Amino acid sequence: MLASHMEECHDRGTLVSATGITLVGQAMQTTDTVATSKGVVTAPVAYQVLHRLKGHEAPEYAVTRDELKALNATAIDTSAASDDLRAFWETLTRLNVPQ
Known part of the structure; x- marks a missing residue:
């Protein structure tokens, strides 16, 4: 969702800590x-997600719009290839649930 906001508002970058999100665009706003x-x-939540996506501990994460899109795409690809997702689809198939 953060990537969506950055896209909608044309923000170039974001700084995320456990207590605040600073959006960098035409103006700078922390919320x-x-x-x-x-x-x-x-x-x-944004801090936890970036911690997981970036794979290292930091007091604050900086991310550009393009980097966040790439991190999200990597996470989706990893999830799609996971054994858990494969088992979920197999269960749906066995239950005859339309996909």
């Missing part, structure tokens, strides 16, 4: 919650 057309993201 603890960002609302987008796809929903709401809080600073603690």
Whole structure:
């Protein structure tokens, strides 16, 4: 959702800590919650997601719009190839649920 907000508002970068999200675009704004057309993201959730996507501990994460898109794409590819997702689809197939 953060990537959506950056795209919608033409933000170039974002700094995310456990307590705040600083959006860098035509103006600079810090908030603890960002609302987008796809929903709401809080600073603690964005921080946890970036920690997982970037794979290292940091007091604050900096990310550009393009980097966040690439990180999201990598996460989707990894999830799609996971054994858990494959088992989920196999279960749906056995249950005859349309996909």
